Amino acid sequence: MLVHLSKDSIVNALQRVSRAVSPTSPIPILTGIKIEARENEMMLTASNLSLTIQCTVSRNQSFSVIRAGGIVVPARYFSEGIRKLNTDLVTLEIKEHLMLTVMSGHSRIRLCGMDPENFPVAVHHDHRPFNKLRINNALLKSTIKQVAAAASTSEVRPVLTAVSVDCNNDSLRFIATDGIRLASKTIPTENNENNSSTKILIPAKILNEVSKLLNNDDETIEIEIAGKQIRFTSKELQIESALMEGTYPSIANVIPRSYSSEIIVDTAQLLHAVECVTVLAGEKTIKLVASGDALELLSRTAEIGDVQDAVPLIQMSGDDFSIALNGKYFFEMLRYMDSERVKIRFTGKDGPVVIIPEETESAALFLITPVRTQN
Amino acid sequence: MLVHLSKDSIVNALQRVSRAVSPTSPIPILTGIKIEARENEMMLTASNLSLTIQCTVSRNQSFSVIRAGGIVVPARYFSEGIRKLNTDLVTLEIKEHLMLTVMSGHSRIRLCGMDPENFPVAVHHDHRPFNKLRINNALLKSTIKQVAAAASTSEVRPVLTAVSVDCNNDSLRFIATDGIRLASKTIPTENNENNSSTKILIPAKILNEVSKLLNNDDETIEIEIAGKQIRFTSKELQIESALMEGTYPSIANVIPRSYSSEIIVDTAQLLHAVECVTVLAGEKTIKLVASGDALELLSRTAEIGDVQDAVPLIQMSGDDFSIALNGKYFFEMLRYMDSERVKIRFTGKDGPVVIIPEETESAALFLITPVRTQN
Numbered sequence: 001m002l003v004h005l006s007k008d009s010i011v012n013a014l015q016r017v018s019r020a021v022s023p024t025s026p027i028p029i030l031t032g033i034k035i036e037a038r039e040n041e042m043m044l045t046a047s048n049l050s051l052t053i054q055c056t057v058s059r060n061q062s063f064s065v066i067r068a069g070g071i072v073v074p075a076r077y078f079s080e081g082i083r084k085l086n087t088d089l090v091t092l093e094i095k096e097h098l099m100l101t102v103m104s105g106h107s108r109i110r111l112c113g114m115d116p117e118n119f120p121v122a123v124h125h126d127h128r129p130f131n132k133l134r135i136n137n138a139l140l141k142s143t144i145k146q147v148a149a150a151a152s153t154s155e156v157r158p159v160l161t162a163v164s165v166d167c168n169n170d171s172l173r174f175i176a177t178d179g180i181r182l183a184s185k186t187i188p189t190e191n192n193e194n195n196s197s198t199k200i201l202i203p204a205k206i207l208n209e210v211s212k213l214l215n216n217d218d219e220t221i222e223i224e225i226a227g228k229q230i231r232f233t234s235k236e237l238q239i240e241s242a243l244m245e246g247t248y249p250s251i252a253n254v255i256p257r258s259y260s261s262e263i264i265v266d267t268a269q270l271l272h273a274v275e276c277v278t279v280l281a282g283e284k285t286i287k288l289v290a291s292g293d294a295l296e297l298l299s300r301t302a303e304i305g306d307v308q309d310a311v312p313l314i315q316m317s318g319d320d321f322s323i324a325l326n327g328k329y330f331f332e333m334l335r336y337m338d339s340e341r342v343k344i345r346f347t348g349k350d351g352p353v354v355i356i357p358e359e360t361e362s363a364a365l366f367l368i369t370p371v372r373t374q375n
Numbered sequence: 376m377l378v379h380l381s382k383d384s385i386v387n388a389l390q391r392v393s394r395a396v397s398p399t400s401p402i403p404i405l406t407g408i409k410i411e412a413r414e415n416e417m418m419l420t421a422s423n424l425s426l427t428i429q430c431t432v433s434r435n436q437s438f439s440v441i442r443a444g445g446i447v448v449p450a451r452y453f454s455e456g457i458r459k460l461n462t463d464l465v466t467l468e469i470k471e472h473l474m475l476t477v478m479s480g481h482s483r484i485r486l487c488g489m490d491p492e493n494f495p496v497a498v499h500h501d502h503r504p505f506n507k508l509r510i511n512n513a514l515l516k517s518t519i520k521q522v523a524a525a526a527s528t529s530e531v532r533p534v535l536t537a538v539s540v541d542c543n544n545d546s547l548r549f550i551a552t553d554g555i556r557l558a559s560k561t562i563p564t565e566n567n568e569n570n571s572s573t574k575i576l577i578p579a580k581i582l583n584e585v586s587k588l589l590n591n592d593d594e595t596i597e598i599e600i601a602g603k604q605i606r607f608t609s610k611e612l613q614i615e616s617a618l619m620e621g622t623y624p625s626i627a628n629v630i631p632r633s634y635s636s637e638i639i640v641d642t643a644q645l646l647h648a649v650e651c652v653t654v655l656a657g658e659k660t661i662k663l664v665a666s667g668d669a670l671e672l673l674s675r676t677a678e679i680g681d682v683q684d685a686v687p688l689i690q691m692s693g694d695d696f697s698i699a700l701n702g703k704y705f706f707e708m709l710r711y712m713d714s715e716r717v718k719i720r721f722t723g724k725d726g727p728v729v730i731i732p733e734e735t736e737s738a739a740l741f742l743i744t745p746v747r748t749q750n
Contacts, residue, residue, distance in 0.1 A: 077655055077679060084651045099680075107651045111680040276459045276482045280452055304452060305474075305486040 001069025022048035070116035138217035151204035152178035159246040162201035201244040259345035261318030273309035278327035286327035291320035376444025397423035445491035513592035520711040526579035527553035537576035576619040634720035636693030648684035653702035661702035666695035
């Protein structure tokens with residue numbers, strides 16, 4: 001292998017694939033990054049078995065592959081070495097067997113590598129995709145941020161650590177719940193092929209990684225589902241993950257059909273008030289009181305103090321109400337809400353509170369089960 | 376107490392005094408910040424007993440003290456609470472005994488406090504200062520960065536965790552050593568009073584804190600030494616610390632009087648090359664080889680690889696030489712060097728390497744003892 005390229009292009013690719021490296025893996029090759037140079041292109045790949053990220057190094061005028069080849073190098077030393085280089089032009093060369101030489105200006109780093117043949121290959125390619133669709137990057141990113149936070153982080157019911165995705169003709173519905181809160185959002189898709197409706201479970205962790213890798217808001221990403229694998233493909237990036245197996249609980253009966261009160265408030269004002277009243281750490285339960293022309297928020301921590309804040313009600317129908325919620329969950333739910341105003345529906349003392357972004361009313365819905373308090 | 380002030384002014388003061396809070400102290404009052412409002416001024420104070428920082432809240436047009444008073448509040452909750460406030464105007468009020476109310480817009484935070492009478496008082500005021508001088512902030516800051524890194528971090532010889540400061544008529548000489556490396560720098564002082572020569576030991580940790588607090592490079596800071604205390608006073612800030620007791624070792628015989636070779640190199644180029652060859656972590660020993668027109672730097676780590684880099688020699692006198700050093704120490708020494716070029720003097724195979732910033736030749740000197748290697 002002999003490749004000339006710019007330092008920036010390789011640093012960018014490294015930043016992206018590094019998210020899939022498992023630095024403490026007992027399998028040495030998984031602590032590495034695979035470098036492959038073919039005619040006129042170079043790819044970096046990292047994998048922790050459940051997630052594989054491959055990035056094509058962007059070709060600019062300083063890029064050229066003189067001799068093809070491949071090697072797996074220790075991720076940490078390779079990344080740090082590249083970052084410490086002083087000049088913008090870098091040469092990667094394999095002169096000796098399983099030894100990568102990085103040259104730049106006066107600097108020369110030689111790294112002992114591993115055989116790329118032993119690097120795990122994603123199994124995806126064996127299956128014909130039975131679903132292939134495209135989504136706008138920004139839309140997918142905001143949907144993941146809104147929904148994935150509601151997935152469980154506990155392994156007690158592994159299926160709840162996934163986001164359930166219903167793939168339909170021209171839309172995807174994302175659902176996540178940890179038993180206390182629930183988030184659901186439906187988004188349109190483009191260019192569907194093989195339109196069979198299907199329901200898949202994507203680990204929330206993987207979706208969070210995907211959302212971090214989607215840089216260009218204006219572009220679209222291609223999603224292919226085949227066998228037990230899902231693949232996200234954008235211009236330079238390919239992310240592949242195993243789907244989770246299992247049966248996701250039905251949420252049809254969880255969503256309340258009626259409500260006794262509804263208020264409309266400004267999302268940013270509410271978010272800020274929730275942030276303020278959850279400041280006395282340790283105290284996660286906050287109380288909401290809707291009455292008159294304001295929604296009052298309160299929390300109290302023994303021996304430390306108490307906080308209160310209020311947001312004006314833009315609209316209210318039904319009776320005054322008072323309810324206690326997990327403030328941290330409520331905050332996370334409001335944080336990525338893409339609507340200037342939210343509707344909050346009260347469904348009774350022990351019923352879930354329903355939060356609906358006013359602008360995307362039919363597409364998104366959030367629930368949070370109240371905390372039972374003594375008074 | 377009843378004070379109106381801007382959020383920014385209190386956030387700034389909090390950031391500075393927070394460095395002296397001991398969040399895990401078994402003495403509850405030391406986990407707090409003392410707030411004192413007097414006629415037309417308000418001070419925040421934090422102390423971990425060895426370091427006390429007091430900051431006067433800057434008075435702008437929104438500042439007014441309506442009623443004097445004082446309280447000690449939990450540092451963490453107070454800081455977080457203030458930061459979460461949405462509006463720029465804040466009111467602090469003590470309505471009930473030992474209870475601080477923070478009001479801003481719709482938000483109200485009440486914090487249980489402690490009696491300010493129980494907050495430790497720095498003992499400084501009892502002694503007449505026997506040394507009082509002024510130094511430019513930027514100069515003091517760079518001197519601390521250059522010298523304090525050479526102090527020991529091990530408690531085996533506590534005296535070496537301090538920086539020794541010789542206070543003379545019109546200058547201060549800072550010396551630090553951990554037995555492997557040594558740094559010494561002399562700087563001029565202004566407005567000396569009570570000019571008795573004296574030698575004091577300031578814990579390196581305290582000096583590092585002081586350097587972080589010196590914001591305005593153009594201003595000067597007043598230093599008073601009295602009894603076993605040192606006090607740094609700038610416009611809004613007062614930092615007080617206990618001096619360390621003990622006898623600092625004499626360094627007179629440590630500094631070599633002659634050398635067999637001397638090279639001059641560009642500081643930035645050398646710093647970069649040292650950073651590059653120390654990239655394979657775990658390998659701290661680097662080899663320097665001066666010969667021909669270059670200083671070559673090398674390091675090798677078993678099973679990982681090797682790195683080499685080179686910097687051109689601007690000037691060389693004496694014989695070629697080759698020596699092994701701790702690369703991390705060498706890097707730290709070069710990092711804050713305020714000279715475009717450095718002289719490196721070789722004093723024999725086992726003698727210390729001497730590094731002298733070319734521009735401040737007589738004022739600063741750095742030593743590093745070589746690592747003994749097999750070849």
